[in-house]
Amino acid sequence: MSAARGTALLQVRNLRISFGSLAAVRGADLTIYRGETHCVVGESGCGKSVTALAVMGLLARNAVREADRLVFDGQDLLRLSESQLSRLRGDRMAMIFQEPMTSLNPAYTVGSQMAEVYRRHRGGSRAEALDRAEDLLAKCRVTSPRLRLGQYPHQLSGGLRQRVMIAMALMCDPELLVADEPTTALDVTVQAQILRLLMDLQRDLGLALMLITHDLGVVARMAHRVSVMYAGEVVESAPAEHLFGNPTHPYTRGLLACVPVPGKVRRDQPLGAIPGVVPRIGPRFEGCAFRDRCGQARPDCARTVAWQANGEHGYRCVLPPDWTGPASLAA
Amino acid sequence: MLLFLFRRTALAVLVALTVLTFAFVLTRLAGDLAIVIAGPEARAEDVEAIRRAYGLDRPVVIQFFDWAWRAATGDFGESFFFRERVSTLIRQRLPVTLTLGVVGIGIALVVAIPLGILAALHENTWIDRAVGLVAMVGQALPSFWLALLLMLFFGLQLGWLPISGTGSWEHYVMPGIVLSFSAIPALMRLTRAGMIDAMSSDYIRTARAKGLSRSSIVLKHALRNAAMPVVSISAVQLGFMLGGSIVIETVFALHGIGFLAWESISKNDFPTVQAVVLLFAVIYIVLTLIADVANAVLDPRLRAS
Numbered sequence: 001m002s003a004a005r006g007t008a009l010l011q012v013r014n015l016r017i018s019f020g021s022l023a024a025v026r027g028a029d030l031t032i033y034r035g036e037t038h039c040v041v042g043e044s045g046c047g048k049s050v051t052a053l054a055v056m057g058l059l060a061r062n063a064v065r066e067a068d069r070l071v072f073d074g075q076d077l078l079r080l081s082e083s084q085l086s087r088l089r090g091d092r093m094a095m096i097f098q099e100p101m102t103s104l105n106p107a108y109t110v111g112s113q114m115a116e117v118y119r120r121h122r123g124g125s126r127a128e129a130l131d132r133a134e135d136l137l138a139k140c141r142v143t144s145p146r147l148r149l150g151q152y153p154h155q156l157s158g159g160l161r162q163r164v165m166i167a168m169a170l171m172c173d174p175e176l177l178v179a180d181e182p183t184t185a186l187d188v189t190v191q192a193q194i195l196r197l198l199m200d201l202q203r204d205l206g207l208a209l210m211l212i213t214h215d216l217g218v219v220a221r222m223a224h225r226v227s228v229m230y231a232g233e234v235v236e237s238a239p240a241e242h243l244f245g246n247p248t249h250p251y252t253r254g255l256l257a258c259v260p261v262p263g264k265v266r267r268d269q270p271l272g273a274i275p276g277v278v279p280r281i282g283p284r285f286e287g288c289a290f291r292d293r294c295g296q297a298r299p300d301c302a303r304t305v306a307w308q309a310n311g312e313h314g315y316r317c318v319l320p321p322d323w324t325g326p327a328s329l330a331a
Numbered sequence: 332m333l334l335f336l337f338r339r340t341a342l343a344v345l346v347a348l349t350v351l352t353f354a355f356v357l358t359r360l361a362g363d364l365a366i367v368i369a370g371p372e373a374r375a376e377d378v379e380a381i382r383r384a385y386g387l388d389r390p391v392v393i394q395f396f397d398w399a400w401r402a403a404t405g406d407f408g409e410s411f412f413f414r415e416r417v418s419t420l421i422r423q424r425l426p427v428t429l430t431l432g433v434v435g436i437g438i439a440l441v442v443a444i445p446l447g448i449l450a451a452l453h454e455n456t457w458i459d460r461a462v463g464l465v466a467m468v469g470q471a472l473p474s475f476w477l478a479l480l481l482m483l484f485f486g487l488q489l490g491w492l493p494i495s496g497t498g499s500w501e502h503y504v505m506p507g508i509v510l511s512f513s514a515i516p517a518l519m520r521l522t523r524a525g526m527i528d529a530m531s532s533d534y535i536r537t538a539r540a541k542g543l544s545r546s547s548i549v550l551k552h553a554l555r556n557a558a559m560p561v562v563s564i565s566a567v568q569l570g571f572m573l574g575g576s577i578v579i580e581t582v583f584a585l586h587g588i589g590f591l592a593w594e595s596i597s598k599n600d601f602p603t604v605q606a607v608v609l610l611f612a613v614i615y616i617v618l619t620l621i622a623d624v625a626n627a628v629l630d631p632r633l634r635a636s
């Protein structure tokens with residue numbers, strides 16, 4: 001590990017992403033520290049995936065990305081050209097996706113797809129790259145790794161493909177691994193194995209892991225730090241124990257309402273148990289996007305709401321940290 | 332892969348046998364062959380003599396096997412019109428048509444694939460529309476008109492290329508270009524559609540996340556998957572070219588199979604027509620087989636099933 005745990009590796013400030021008239025992300029802030037697992041949670045469509053893709057520079061062509069700051073290990077990603085950025089991707093920052101079944105190229109063997117990323121960034125012979133691939137498959141608990149190198153994706157199960165994706169992401173020893181709901185498409189038993197694997201790899205390799213998930217149980221077990229997103233904004237961000245011990249934003253409290261004791265959450269707890277729907281946000285939207293569903297809404301919630309920070313714990317709401325009352329309207 | 336090859340070949344042979352049967356049945360449907368051969372003014376004895384000479388008095392099943400066996404070994408009898416063995420005629424003419432077809436499809440692929448990729452990478456921009464327009468115009472041009480235009484300009488005006496005959500490779504350039512025009516629009520659109528599809532796929536997102544170079548993403552990862560339908564259609568298009576080169580062979584006076592077909596049809600040269608029809612069918616079958624095998628090489632999933 002090049003630098004100590006706890007120094008900032010990735011800093012995102014005031015990230016905005018829009019698709020035509022849809023403002024998918026509206027000023028999100030995110031800091032990911034070296035060697036830490038940072039979970040990003042929130043309802044479907046709140047902008048988790050596009051935030052991750054924006055960090056990697058992988059947004060679709062119809063997306064417009066703006067930010068005040070997007071810095072990875074001291075490098076300003078906003079100023080890098082596509083080809084400079086491609087030198088970082090796969091090398092120092094890697095990403096795995098929700099769809100293991102379709103994320104590998106059906107036309108090439110596992111070995112050739114894994115070797116390719118290593119040779120692109122590190123050079124060396126194909127044999128060398130394949131040796132490394134074999135080691136990493138073994139580390140990702142893939143059985144008979146040598147054999148797997150010669151197999152095609154369609155010959156592997158979903159769980160195995162996701163292990164291959166993880167191993168491939170680690171080929172160049174990245175500092176940052178972005179995992180966008182890596183287990184959502186898998187069987188429950190396989191999900192647990194993959195999460196265990198990610199947890200162990202994160203710890204053993206000192207990875208900074210940005211883990212997007214719907215599963216609060218996963219957050220409770222894995223996260224060092226948590227960011228909660230709502231309608232394109234980060235509404236609360238804190239070290240995991242603070243967030244579970246002292247959730248402040250009404251949306252966060254709503255999410256955690258059925259989680260009585262921190263650390264003892266039920267597995268597979270779904271999000272989105274809060275009544276109401278997320279409004280569609282246009283470019284001129286102002287104020288707190290949660291106010292239609294919030295039990296504490298007040299007139300000034302319709303104006304721009306400031307970020308309140310208390311040490312490492314911050315949230316975007318007009319309420320004081322120790323407010324009491326129902327979080328959502330139908331509570 | 333071996334099993335795949337075996338199955339596909341067996342299937343091709345089966346189709347070839349069916350075609351053989353059809354070709355035979357068709358000739359019998361045309362009426363009493365002996366009367367046709369003898370001509371309208373023949374006397375009854377002549378017809379009878381011809382019937383015996385051609386073995387038409389034997390049971391139909393025997394005739395079929397006899398004919399099929401000979402056809403399978405390349406013996407189609409003698410041409411009525413050319414006074415030569417049909418197999419000799421075909422041996423002389425086939426290389427011309429095959430060369431023309433290969434040149435035609437080659438030019439078509441070399442033009443259509445890069446254009447298709449270009450259009451796909453600039454989907455819905457003016458580049459895409461310009462490429463689409465060119466393809467549309469190309470498709471709308473009648474091939475004989477295009478042929479004449481090329482002959483006038485490159486042949487007569489500039490004197491760069493010969494305008495008729497088969498003496499050298501230069502003789503195939505203009506006919507090849509004209510032939511390729513018919514295939515370019517379809518191949519281009521297919522490449523474009525396949526590339527747009529591939530470029531928006533998850534594995535291309537993965538390839539980008541791996542930081543691969545643009546050329547590797549486009550050519551290695553996307554094109555490989557977009558190529559499969561293009562390969563299949565190329566085979567079909569080549570079949571069309573070989574079968575439909577009659578106009579072009581006539582305009583450029585290339586004595587190939589298309590020209591032969593036209594001559595023999597207009598002269599009622601029965602054995603030759605039959606042989607040509609059969610030949611085209613077999614070419615089609617072989618092309619389909621080649622396309623299947625090529626696709627299996629491209630897509631490992633096909634090899635397994």
Ligand SMILES: Nc1ncnc2c1ncn2[C@@H]1O[C@H](COP(=O)(O)OP(=O)(O)OP(=O)(O)O)[C@@H](O)[C@H]1O
Nearest residue numbers: 019022024043044045046047048049050051060062
């Ligand atoms: N390529 C795109 N074109 C148009 N809109 C898009 C595109 N990608 C995402 N969006 C929109 O941006 C918003 C945020 O999407 P995103 O995929 O980030 O949600 P998410 O939080 O990851 O949700 P989920 O939990 O369902 O994965 C959604 O409204 C989505 O419809």
Ligand code: SF4
Nearest residue numbers: 288291294301317318
């Ligand atoms: S109190 Fe106001 S600002 Fe806070 S969440 Fe509710 S609506 Fe939003």
Ligand SMILES: [Mg+2]
Nearest residue numbers: 048049050180
């Ligand atoms: Mg998502």
